[in-house]
Amino acid sequence: MFYEVYSSVVFFLFGLVVGSFDNVAIYRIPEGKSLWAPRSFCPQCGTTIAWYDNVPLVSYIVLRGRCRHCAKHIPVRYPLVELISGSLWLAVFAKAGFTWSIELLPNLFLVTILIIVSGIDLQKQIIPNKVIVPSIPIALACMGIVALVRGDYHVITDSLIGFAVGAVPLGILALALPRGMGMGDAKLAALTGIILGWRSEIIALFAGFFLGAIVGVLLMSLGKKGRKSRIPFGPFLSAGAIIALFWGPSLWDLYVGLF
Numbered sequence: 001m002f003y004e005v006y007s008s009v010v011f012f013l014f015g016l017v018v019g020s021f022d023n024v025a026i027y028r029i030p031e032g033k034s035l036w037a038p039r040s041f042c043p044q045c046g047t048t049i050a051w052y053d054n055v056p057l058v059s060y061i062v063l064r065g066r067c068r069h070c071a072k073h074i075p076v077r078y079p080l081v082e083l084i085s086g087s088l089w090l091a092v093f094a095k096a097g098f099t100w101s102i103e104l105l106p107n108l109f110l111v112t113i114l115i116i117v118s119g120i121d122l123q124k125q126i127i128p129n130k131v132i133v134p135s136i137p138i139a140l141a142c143m144g145i146v147a148l149v150r151g152d153y154h155v156i157t158d159s160l161i162g163f164a165v166g167a168v169p170l171g172i173l174a175l176a177l178p179r180g181m182g183m184g185d186a187k188l189a190a191l192t193g194i195i196l197g198w199r200s201e202i203i204a205l206f207a208g209f210f211l212g213a214i215v216g217v218l219l220m221s222l223g224k225k226g227r228k229s230r231i232p233f234g235p236f237l238s239a240g241a242i243i244a245l246f247w248g249p250s251l252w253d254l255y256v257g258l259f
């Protein structure tokens, strides 16, 4: 019991730190800036942030959401991204049965990329190739390692079919409805398909479209978005993939049970 609690805390804290890196990636990648230099600075006044003001989550609370130098508000998305990252890292560890398992490798990679991609898509309405293209061979390599460690080569077939299940329908949609969906969405679905496998990828797509439809209708009825305005789809695909990551197999059984 002690071990489970102790390692859960470690995973949560590590997820917070990765979340703080995700924030840097979300802010800097679309601007074409380096991830490693310069050190973090306040986007409002440009002052370099001291290490003690850059502790994930804690600093935001201590500083009450304001920059120490210019007292301007720090956007709430910074602590939010850290909290989501910490929670997802903990959830992935819990799903692995609170123990070291090789599935942690692809699953932690997946949740991290989904946070970065969703953050950038929400801010800039793009899914940058710089993130998504290298992620695809990395995901394949992770699944290759899982297959090797498990001695189960079905993992590879499942990943390759998952890739196609994600890439093909969204690729066709992106070509047919370029205003509604982009090739970035198809690449994102391909990536999630590799790690989730084809059954869970089907669940991820259904869940993503379902969530996107609900939020789209809500935003339109609240008058926040017109029928023609573009709502980024990446965050919905990502949410669908998270749902499928945690509940995919049980939702799949439910779905298959309908027939």
Ligand SMILES: [Zn+2]
Residues within 6 Å of the ligand: 042, 043, 044, 045, 046, 047, 067, 068, 069, 070, 071, 072
């Ligand atoms: Zn400032």
